[in-house]
Amino acid sequence: xxxxxxxxxxxxxxxxxxxxxxxxxxxxxxxxxxxxxxxxxxxxxxxxxxxxxxxxxxxxxxxxxxxxxxxxxxxxxxxxxxxxxxxxxxxxxxxxxxxxxxxxxxxxxxxxxxxxxxxxxxxxx
Numbered sequence: 387x388x389x390x391x392x393x394x395x396x397x398x399x400x401x402x403x404x405x406x407x408x409x410x411x412x413x414x415x416x417x418x419x420x421x422x423x424x425x426x427x428x429x430x431x432x433x434x435x436x437x438x439x440x441x442x443x444x445x446x447x448x449x450x451x452x453x454x455x456x457x458x459x460x461x462x463x464x465x466x467x468x469x470x471x472x473x474x475x476x477x478x479x480x481x482x483x484x485x486x487x488x489x490x491x492x493x494x495x496x497x498x499x500x501x502x503x504x505x506x507x508x509x510x511x
Contacts, residue, residue, distance in 0.1 A: 430491070433491055441480075444477050444478075444484060445481060451470050451474040454466065455471060458470055
């Protein structure tokens with residue numbers, strides 16, 4: 387039940403961006419010095435940055451846990467070796483989750499635009 391609540395909360399959180407996109411009209415703010423970039427592009431750029439950071443941290447965690455495993459194997463400590471194996475598995479799961487998140491973002495973006503899935507990097511602001 388808790389897991390279902392978390393999933394529903396995450397979906398609701400993601401859907402909160404769509405009403406903001408519907409209300410955004412650049413012509414209303416042309417006289418101000420506000421950014422003219424659509425809010426959905428800003429959200430996508432932030433999401434890409436977060437996924438890149440998560441992937442980078444997961445790879446760093448994998449390298450560190452590999453070093454811990456080699457250290458435990460050198461000293462012969464079975465408990466530390468087992469902990470390092472678990473950390474390696476968790477870091478691999480982190481990389482997979484980050485990649486799945488990127489795939490989901492590309493796919494949802496393509497479906498919402500009504501086009502095909504592209505693999506180009508986000509535009510710099």
